[in-house]
Every structure is written in C-alpha cells, then in structure tokens.
Amino acid sequence: MRVGKDSVVSLEYRLHLGDGEVIDQSAPGQPLAYLHGHRQIVPGLEGAIEGMSTGESKQVVVAPGQGYGEHDPEGVRTVPRSMLPPGFNPEPGQTLMARTEQGDIPLRIQEVQGDAVVVDLNHPLAGKTLHFDVTVREVRAATNEELTHGHVHGPGGHHHG
Ligand SMILES: [Zn+2]
Known part of the structure; x- marks a missing residue:
C-alpha cells in the first residue's frame, strides 16, 4: 500500500x-x-x-x-541577565528552557554583552x-x-x- x-x-x-x-x-x-x-x-x-x-x-x-519556518528577527531579543535563572552563567550556543503560559520554549543564547543577553526564541532549525x-x-x-x-x-x- x-x-x-x-x-x-x-x-x-x-x-x-x-x-x-x-x-x-x-x-x-x-x-x-x-x-x-x-x-x-x-x-x-x-x-x-x-x-x-x-x-x-x-x-x-x-x-x-x-x-x-523562516527565521523571525522579532524572535531575537535582548534581555537583562537578571531574567535568567540565578547562578546560570550564559554562554553563546547554550539553550535553556523558558517556562511560559504556552509551555516550555527553548531559548538559545546568542551573545552576552555585559549585563545584557541576546537570546533567540526561534526554533533552532x-x-x-x-x-x-x-x-x-x-x-x-x-x-x-x-x-x-x-x-x-x-x-x-x-x-x-
Ligand atoms: Zn493513544
């Protein structure tokens, strides 16, 4: 069949x-x-x-x-480091799960600039x-x-x- x-x-x-x-x-x-x-x-x-x-x-x-899907530039955000879990040391390429009302979404660390962290919410692919x-x-x-x-x-x- x-x-x-x-x-x-x-x-x-x-x-x-x-x-x-x-x-x-x-x-x-x-x-x-x-x-x-x-x-x-x-x-x-x-x-x-x-x-x-x-x-x-x-x-x-x-x-x-x-x-x-296409990569959505809106999905790339700069957030203060204080929004990340305490004790978490962000490095580019790392992924962590963010708990939201829509469920857990993967959040990729793109860049760390002092106290600011650039994260990408797009699907990795x-x-x-x-x-x-x-x-x-x-x-x-x-x-x-x-x-x-x-x-x-x-x-x-x-x-x-
Ligand atoms: Zn079933």
Missing part, C-alpha cells in the same frame, strides 16, 4: 543541512512511526512521502517555509533548508483507536500505561 492520509508510516530518516553532517536520525532498527496527514512531521517532508510504498527511499530537500534521506519501512492503515487518539500506537509510537 502507498502512503496516504491516515496511513501509519514507519520511517527511517537522516537529516542534514546540506553539508552532509547528520544532525538528527532515527535510531538503528527503530524507525519513527507517525500518522500521515496530521502534520506530525514538517509539511515539506510529509508532502514528499505521500504516495511512497514500503522499501522505497528518497532524498528530500525542504525549504524553510515548508520546514520549521528555523531558516534552514532541510535535507532528509528517508526510507519507508512499513505502511499500514491507522486503527480507529489511533485516529481517535491522533497518534500511532506500538513500536516507534505512543505507549499508554
């Missing part, structure tokens, strides 16, 4: 940013299982996987707009062109229960209990 809406797809993937250096990948023998057509993976990748069948591999290049190598390991129809829950059950998916 081919991948379509409400398919459960087991996907082996590798992600790099154009230079071949892998920054994310599925664990060996443990493909990612996701529910197709429910925006559980970035839109550009989901669109490219549509229609693929078991055993098929593909290289997919995803522009930022179809990936994690915002503005990046994503290069995926993917192999579809399995395609099956989702069960009614999975569709009701909105996620995959079993290996590579959600476990209740």
Whole structure:
C-alpha cells in the first residue's frame, strides 16, 4: 500500500543541512512511526512521502517555509541577565528552557554583552533548508483507536500505561 492520509508510516530518516553532517536520525532498527496527514512531521517532508510504498527511499530537500519556518528577527531579543535563572552563567550556543503560559520554549543564547543577553526564541532549525534521506519501512492503515487518539500506537509510537 502507498502512503496516504491516515496511513501509519514507519520511517527511517537522516537529516542534514546540506553539508552532509547528520544532525538528527532515527535510531538503528527503530524507525519513527507517525500518522500521515496530521502534520506530525514538517509539511515539506510529509508532502514528499505521500504516495511512497514500503522499501522505497528518497532524498528530500525542504525549504524553510515548508520546514520549521523562516527565521523571525522579532524572535531575537535582548534581555537583562537578571531574567535568567540565578547562578546560570550564559554562554553563546547554550539553550535553556523558558517556562511560559504556552509551555516550555527553548531559548538559545546568542551573545552576552555585559549585563545584557541576546537570546533567540526561534526554533533552532528555523531558516534552514532541510535535507532528509528517508526510507519507508512499513505502511499500514491507522486503527480507529489511533485516529481517535491522533497518534500511532506500538513500536516507534505512543505507549499508554
Ligand atoms: Zn493513544
């Protein structure tokens, strides 16, 4: 069967940013299982996987707009050091989690200028062109229960209990 809406797809993937250096990948023998057509993976990748069948591999290049979005300059803010947790010594490149009403969001330290700290609230992959190598390991129809829950059950998916 081919991948379509409400398919459960087991996907082996590798992600790099154009230079071949892998920054994310599925664990060996443990493909990612996701529910197709429910925006559980970035839109550009989901669109490219549509229609693929078991055993098929593909290289997919995803522009930022179809990936994690463009980098938003508004997301780069300068905050006083006193807003950071006490005892935390900020260094460029570090990420800490900021607790907000919308949940925890990652906050990247971009620069430290004395008592001012420049932080970036954008997703770390915002503005990046994503290069995926993917192999579809399995395609099956989702069960009614999975569709009701909105996620995959079993290996590579959600476990209740
Ligand atoms: Zn469930």
